[in-house]
Amino acid sequence: MATLDDVRRLALALPRTDEAVSWGSAHWRVSKKGFVWERPLRRSDEAALEAAGVPLPEGDVLGVRVADLGVKEALIADDPAVYFTTPHFDGFPAVLVRLERIGVDELRELVEDAWVDRAPKTVAKAWLAEQGRGQDG
Template sequence: MATLDDVRRLALALPRTSEKVSWGSAAWTVSSKGFVWERPLRRADEAALAEAGVPLPEGDVLGLHVADEGVKHALIADDPDVYFTTPHFDGYPAVLVRLERIGVDELRELVEEAWLLRAPKTVARAWLADQGR
């Protein structure tokens, strides 16, 4: 089970990442581009999930950028107990994650991939080289 503290630690370990408060929740940016954020559900989200028969998360929810909607839908199809979306994110390459149901290693991969999508290319290449990838 992952926590927002895990998200914070993983995100801030990446180059040029900072934390800010956006809409009253924690958000992490790389060179001023958001890549992962705390995403409390709103009433409209809860109503849409209930209508779709999707159980509401019991803990914190994380939003994060993915490469495209195909990746989002593949994650949701592969593990709907962890990944989900709401109509608010229709047409947008982001997925929601139930933190209470994801391991820290899988979370690390997601945070790093989201960061790579939003980081300046030279920064991303340098980080990948430092990681031996």
């Protein structure tokens, strides 16, 4: 089970990352571009999930930027117990994550992928090279 403290530690370990508060919640950015954020559910989110028969999260929810809608759909299809979305995010390349259901290693990969997607390309390329990873991760 991952926590917001794990998110904070993982995000802030990445180059050019800072933490801000947006709408009263923690938000992590690379070069002022958001890539992961705390995302408490709104009443409209809860109503939409209940109407769709999707169980409400029991703990903290994280919003995570993904490369594209295909990645979002694949994550949700592969593990709907962890990944989900709400109508608020329709057409937007981001997925919601039940932190109480994701392991820290999987969270690390998710946070790093989000960071690579949003970081300046030269910064991402240099970091990937340092990690011994290619541009595709």
